[in-house]
Amino acid sequence: MTKIAVFSAGSWGTAFSVVLGDAGNDVVLWARRDEVVEAINGKRENTGYLPGIELPPSVSATTDPEQAAADADIVVLTVPSQSLRENLTAWAPAIPAKATMVSLMKGVELGSIKRMSEVIAEVTGAGPERIAVVSGPNLAKEIARREPAASVVACADEDVAKQLQRAFHTAAFRPYTSVDVLGCEIGGAYKNVVGLAVGMAVGLGFGDNTTASLITRGLAETARLAMAQGANPLTLMGLAGLGDLVATCSSPLSRNRTFGEKLGQGMTTEEIYASTSQVAEGAKSCKSLLGLAQRVGVDAPIAEHVDAVVDGRMTALEMMDSFISRDTKAEMG
Numbered sequence: 490m491t492k493i494a495v496f497s498a499g500s501w502g503t504a505f506s507v508v509l510g511d512a513g514n515d516v517v518l519w520a521r522r523d524e525v526v527e528a529i530n531g532k533r534e535n536t537g538y539l540p541g542i543e544l545p546p547s548v549s550a551t552t553d554p555e556q557a558a559a560d561a562d563i564v565v566l567t568v569p570s571q572s573l574r575e576n577l578t579a580w581a582p583a584i585p586a587k588a589t590m591v592s593l594m595k596g597v598e599l600g601s602i603k604r605m606s607e608v609i610a611e612v613t614g615a616g617p618e619r620i621a622v623v624s625g626p627n628l629a630k631e632i633a634r635r636e637p638a639a640s641v642v643a644c645a646d647e648d649v650a651k652q653l654q655r656a657f658h659t660a661a662f663r664p665y666t667s668v669d670v671l672g673c674e675i676g677g678a679y680k681n682v683v684g685l686a687v688g689m690a691v692g693l694g695f696g697d698n699t700t701a702s703l704i705t706r707g708l709a710e711t712a713r714l715a716m717a718q719g720a721n722p723l724t725l726m727g728l729a730g731l732g733d734l735v736a737t738c739s740s741p742l743s744r745n746r747t748f749g750e751k752l753g754q755g756m757t758t759e760e761i762y763a764s765t766s767q768v769a770e771g772a773k774s775c776k777s778l779l780g781l782a783q784r785v786g787v788d789a790p791i792a793e794h795v796d797a798v799v800d801g802r803m804t805a806l807e808m809m810d811s812f813i814s815r816d817t818k819a820e821m822g
């Protein structure tokens with residue numbers, strides 16, 4: 490049996506543990522709080538993050554990182570992106586040298602402007618053959634309910650991606666392999682920013698023409714940034730690009746879209762943060778992705794405007810007006 494440690498027991502970590510358990514793995518979830526561990530081990534349910542979902546018998550939980558990581562073949566990392574470096578620095582000594590580390594996170598670190606796989610490499614010293622990413626249209630609640638969905642497991646080493654694909658494949662969850670870690674990570678982080686913009690449009694009361702225009706221009710912006718750094722353009726047309734963008738921008742389950750909707754309805758960023766404990770990665774990654782775009786010299790109007798609204802320098806309506814009145818240009822190029 491493959492032994493898998495999952496750090497940590499939020500919405501996606503818990504839902505992905507359902508996938509891992511169903512796929513026949515031995516899963517240990519690490520949680521920060523005793524009550525989460527007690528609920529998982531006692532009631533077989535993460536009542537706070539994923540109520541109503543019974544966890545497979547092979548999933549257990551602990552607050553001890555050493556116990557979670559002991560003998561793990563695979564270590565899955567799924568904390569808010571901005572907290573990965575600090576957390577992983579503490580966990581790294583417990584992670585076995587043979588273990589493959591898999592990022593489920595969809596964000597870019599503020600300050601360093603590093604993708605999650607880059608942070609993992611920097612903190613642990615692991616080579617690219619030990620670092621992978623899972624990204625796709627995978628809203629946690631739907632995955633936990635075992636609704637059919639596909640995803641991408643990317644690793645620079647294709648053989649490792651294939652091993653992970655086997656470990657993550659269930660009757661409801663279908664992973665495809667890729668070697669384009671960069672493209673998957675940029676797709677996953679950028680769709681959250683576009684989800685915020687689409688949410689704002691919805692909150693303002695605009696309809697499907699507006700949201701489809703934002704989704705399409707958002708995909709162009711994502712592809713421009715990813716390709717400028719060497720990503721495969723087809724990755725952005727795939728599950729970790731278009732697929733995830735469509736899921737996030739269409740679904741009321743998306744925290745990023747919901748966050749944007751509240752901004753569109755006139756709430757401030759501070760008020761929205763106070764109204765939820767769940768992470769909306771795009772609210773921070775809009776700034777880091779904008780920084781990345783500036784570093785590689787590509788235009789990123791959606792990230793720039795979303796960042797301005799999140800920071801309170803612009804209203805959602807001013808953002809929409811500004812998109813339409815920008816200098817006109819050719820669609821491609």
Ligand SMILES: NC(=O)C1=CN([C@@H]2O[C@H](COP(=O)(O)OP(=O)(O)OC[C@H]3O[C@@H](n4cnc5c(N)ncnc54)[C@H](O)[C@@H]3O)[C@@H](O)[C@H]2O)C=CC1
Nearest residue numbers: 497498499500501502567568572594595627628629767768
């Ligand atoms: N929820 C979803 O549908 C999906 C989420 N993701 C990504 O997974 C990552 C995690 O998201 P969720 O699980 O949804 O978030 P969440 O907000 O549901 O859970 C976050 C988890 O991290 C813990 N946490 C929060 N701050 C922490 C800190 N400073 N140090 C240590 N632990 C901390 C929380 O206790 C919780 O267990 C994000 O990057 C998100 O973009 C990816 C695909 C689907």
Ligand SMILES: O=C(CO)COP(=O)(O)O
Nearest residue numbers: 625626627628743744745
């Ligand atoms: O990444 C996700 C779906 O693939 C989840 O999106 P949210 O973080 O916006 O809820």
